[in-house]
Amino acid sequence: xxxxxxxxxxxxLTTRKVLKxxxxxxxxxxxxxxxxxxxxxxVHLMTSCCGVELGAAYAPxxxxxxxxxxPFVSPRQTNLIIIEGTLTRKMAxxxxxxxxxxxxxxxxxxxxxxxxxxxxxxxxxxxxxxxEVIPVDIYIPGCPPRPExxxxxxxxxxxxxxxxxITRHDLELIEKNLKLxxxxxxxx
Amino acid sequence: xxSQQPQASQQRLALGKALEELATRLSExxxxxxxKVEADKRSMVINIExxxxxxxxxxxxxxxxxxxxxxxxxxVDYPDKGVIELMVHIGSYSRGLRRIMAILRSKLDRKDxxxxxxTQIWPSSEFQEREAWEMFGIVFEGHPDLxxxxxxxxFEGLWPGRKDFEIPTRKAGEAEEPxx
Amino acid sequence: MVASSxxxxxxxxxxxxxxxxxxTEEGERLVELQIGPTHPGSGHMRIRxxxxxxxxxxxxxxxxxxxxxxxxxxxxxxYMKTIPLVERPSLLDTTPMTIGYINALxxxxxxxxxxxxxxxxxxxxxxxxxxxHLYGIGILAIFLGHSTGFMWGFGDRExxxxxxxxxxxxxxxxxxxxxxGVRRDMPQSFPDNVEKALRYMERRLKDWYxxxxxxxxIEDRLREVGxxxxxxxxxxxxxxxxxxxxxxxxxxxxxxxxxxxxxLDFMVPVAxxxxxxxxxxxxxxxxxxSINIIRDALKKMPSGDIIHPQIxxxxxxxxxxxxxxxxxxxxxxxxxxxxxxxxxxxARVEAGRGEALFHIVSDGSPRxxxxxxxxxxxxxxxxxxxxxxxxxxxxLPAIYGxxxxxxxxxxx
Numbered sequence: 001x002x003x004x005x006x007x008x009x010x011x012x013l014t015t016r017k018v019l020k021x022x023x024x025x026x027x028x029x030x031x032x033x034x035x036x037x038x039x040x041x042x043v044h045l046m047t048s049c050c051g052v053e054l055g056a057a058y059a060p061x062x063x064x065x066x067x068x069x070x071p072f073v074s075p076r077q078t079n080l081i082i083i084e085g086t087l088t089r090k091m092a093x094x095x096x097x098x099x100x101x102x103x104x105x106x107x108x109x110x111x112x113x114x115x116x117x118x119x120x121x122x123x124x125x126x127x128x129x130x131x132e133v134i135p136v137d138i139y140i141p142g143c144p145p146r147p148e149x150x151x152x153x154x155x156x157x158x159x160x161x162x163x164x165x166i167t168r169h170d171l172e173l174i175e176k177n178l179k180l181x182x183x184x185x186x187x188x
Numbered sequence: 189x190x191s192q193q194p195q196a197s198q199q200r201l202a203l204g205k206a207l208e209e210l211a212t213r214l215s216e217x218x219x220x221x222x223x224k225v226e227a228d229k230r231s232m233v234i235n236i237e238x239x240x241x242x243x244x245x246x247x248x249x250x251x252x253x254x255x256x257x258x259x260x261x262x263x264v265d266y267p268d269k270g271v272i273e274l275m276v277h278i279g280s281y282s283r284g285l286r287r288i289m290a291i292l293r294s295k296l297d298r299k300d301x302x303x304x305x306x307t308q309i310w311p312s313s314e315f316q317e318r319e320a321w322e323m324f325g326i327v328f329e330g331h332p333d334l335x336x337x338x339x340x341x342x343f344e345g346l347w348p349g350r351k352d353f354e355i356p357t358r359k360a361g362e363a364e365e366p367x368x
Numbered sequence: 369m370v371a372s373s374x375x376x377x378x379x380x381x382x383x384x385x386x387x388x389x390x391x392t393e394e395g396e397r398l399v400e401l402q403i404g405p406t407h408p409g410s411g412h413m414r415i416r417x418x419x420x421x422x423x424x425x426x427x428x429x430x431x432x433x434x435x436x437x438x439x440x441x442x443x444x445x446x447y448m449k450t451i452p453l454v455e456r457p458s459l460l461d462t463t464p465m466t467i468g469y470i471n472a473l474x475x476x477x478x479x480x481x482x483x484x485x486x487x488x489x490x491x492x493x494x495x496x497x498x499x500x501h502l503y504g505i506g507i508l509a510i511f512l513g514h515s516t517g518f519m520w521g522f523g524d525r526e527x528x529x530x531x532x533x534x535x536x537x538x539x540x541x542x543x544x545x546x547x548x549g550v551r552r553d554m555p556q557s558f559p560d561n562v563e564k565a566l567r568y569m570e571r572r573l574k575d576w577y578x579x580x581x582x583x584x585x586i587e588d589r590l591r592e593v594g595x596x597x598x599x600x601x602x603x604x605x606x607x608x609x610x611x612x613x614x615x616x617x618x619x620x621x622x623x624x625x626x627x628x629x630x631x632l633d634f635m636v637p638v639a640x641x642x643x644x645x646x647x648x649x650x651x652x653x654x655x656x657x658s659i660n661i662i663r664d665a666l667k668k669m670p671s672g673d674i675i676h677p678q679i680x681x682x683x684x685x686x687x688x689x690x691x692x693x694x695x696x697x698x699x700x701x702x703x704x705x706x707x708x709x710x711x712x713x714x715a716r717v718e719a720g721r722g723e724a725l726f727h728i729v730s731d732g733s734p735r736x737x738x739x740x741x742x743x744x745x746x747x748x749x750x751x752x753x754x755x756x757x758x759x760x761x762x763x764l765p766a767i768y769g770x771x772x773x774x775x776x777x778x779x780x
Contacts, residue, residue, distance in 0.1 A: 046411060053539075060519050090432055275740070311605075338779060
């Protein structure tokens with residue numbers, strides 16, 4: 001009989017460990033991050049009036065498709081939500097359902113003063129804040145921000161992916177269900 | 189340019205006189221139905237005030253005179269007088285009347301505001317009556333489909349258009365004009 | 369076999385009754401589709417359609433996704449702070465909305481702006497009208513799958529947005545109109561830039577006709593689709609190019625002139641057929657008429673003040689110096705505590721999509737008692753309920769795009 005080698009151990013577990021180790025190693029990690037950064041496709045969810053500047057940003061003068069970002073049809077095939085402008089109560093439910101349907105890794109950009117802290121409509125009874133509904137990565141100030149600001153936000157997000165890796169969101173916000181706070185008012 | 193100024197003011201005087209004539213003719217048509225018909229020359233409107241029981245009659249008369257669509261239908265809340273005033277802006281696409289608008293007003297009781305629906309006479313008021321219902325609580329009797337239009341379901345029963353639904357203002361001490 | 373099929377029919381009839389779906393003649397069920405906000409062909413609203421196979425039987429627009437309660441917010445703010453609020457919903461043609469609000473306020477106060485301010489307001493209003501129509505045409509093109517039309521529409525629109533930027537300092541939200549006049553005078557190079565842009569647009573319109581309006585595919589998809597007859601349009605209270613494409617020549621700029629429109633020379637395009645193609649054609653013709661209005665206004669522009677002398681009297685010395693040197697108005701303190709006399713005022717304007725109505729009830733305090741505002745898209749919502757049933761589902765984007773319905777404007 002000639003000499004040979006026999007493997008003793010759990011093949012499944014070993015493969016998983018090797019894969020995890022390989023993903024953190026330089027060539028594969030770079031390729032994965034490059035692929036994610038240059039295919040940030042936003043979904044066709046228009047939340048409010050900053051959508052006009054989003055439309056202008058994907059148009060001839062400020063072409064954002066050269067950074068790899070293409071607005072596409074369904075939440076299952078895209079990985080970016082851009083919240084433009086005010087989130088009302090009805091639209092917050094829709095945004096949350098859309099965000100939950102997206103596949104990881106996913107990103108969120110909040111555009112405009114209304115998405116940061118209410119903006120002009122801060123004391124309206126039908127407006128909620130964006131970061132209470134879905135976890136936000138990048139905020140863009142302005143009312144409305146210029147399309148160049150949106151281009152800069154996409155570039156910042158790309159750099160962030162390259163430097164920090166694919167972001168993992170705050171687990172607490174993901175796990176809690178959306179409960180919009182009760183409407184309170186005072187009777188005279 | 190200078191010669192156009194007196195021309196413009198003459199035109200305005202002539203328009204004002206025509207508006208007053210129209211108001212007197214309208215008040216003849218609406219004799220017994222309207223409590224007050226007066227012209228407002230600055231805004232080129234004729235204010236018509238009716239009692240709640242005569243809204244449909246007045247609407248039929250106005251519709252037969254040539255006013256064919258409703259531009260806006262809403263309420264104005266006066267809590268200290270205990271009324272909600274129903275305010276309907278009516279306009280016309282016909283040549284003679286397209287320059288002016290008529291405003292039909294009626295005072296409804298604030299505790300139980302009810303009004304007859306105007307959709308049989310002017311179909312353009314269907315969605316506006318839905319909004320008036322969800323903002324002020326005015327029930328339009330005979331409306332084919334009275335449900336909320338703009339707000340989600342947690343606002344059922346709260347009438348946000350009324351004055352006792354308060355929204356947050358800046359706190360005391362924070363000046364309205366912060367540069368002072 | 370027979371017994372079970374009868375049982376299924378009974379169950380389905382029960383389901384239909386409890387869920388109020390409606391039944392066709394053969395007793396078949398209707399299917400409810402929700403074309404929701406996360407859809408490339410729906411905008412910021414949800415369209416609920418009930419279909420029988422392929423034909424739409426009933427349609428119900430679900431609006432309110434962008435309802436920001438501007439009428440209630442204005443009761444809490446001073447008059448000047450409502451100007452940006454009034455601009456935001458109809459973000460494409462903002463100037464007619466601010467003109468309407470300020471007209472109602474000026475009627476209450478009893479003042480009138482000087483002639484040069486009126487002409488400047490008119491020029492900005494027509495520039496935004498061209499930009500708004502190009503946006504509408506671009507959106508219609510992308511709904512039909514004509515992505516070149518989308519790119520051209522948005523690209524040409526940039527020209528006019530840039531011109532407005534030169535005049536007022538911002539791309540789309542200008543806040544250019546103030547009570548008593550306007551905020552800034554036009555720079556020296558403005559008339560030449562405008563003339564260049566208008567000449568470019570006239571040449572470009574011929575290319576638009578070649579690729580879009582005379583394109584056999586577009587004609588097939590838009591002719592005889594979404595027909596709105598004349599008495600239906602009048603009965604339902606429709607406004608704007610949708611009304612003018614059905615044969616009614618009603619335009620607020622001619623019927624009830626405001627600003628400088630009674631001194632300018634233009635025509636109102638009207639079509640007879642009332643289908644989607646007629647609506648698109650009316651919009652193209654309105655762009656041509658706006659070009660004429662701008663040229664005429666620049667030729668007839670009077671010189672003089674851009675703010676009412678009663679307000680100019682309240683400038684302090686620094687503001688007066690800035691006004692005389694650079695022709696920019698810095699707001700005097702009167703604007704912060706503006707108290708118009710008690711009363712009511714109504715004003716209406718012709719925005720890009722139709723007629724907008726403004727009504728202010730004032731009780732003598734610095735905040736309005738009630739501000740009522742109806743936008744043209746809000747008056748056109750009723751077409752979803754009454755015009756769409758009877759068409760096939762594949763025609764829905766074409767009809768929606770040709771109506772030029774903008775949901776934030778309808779929800780205010």
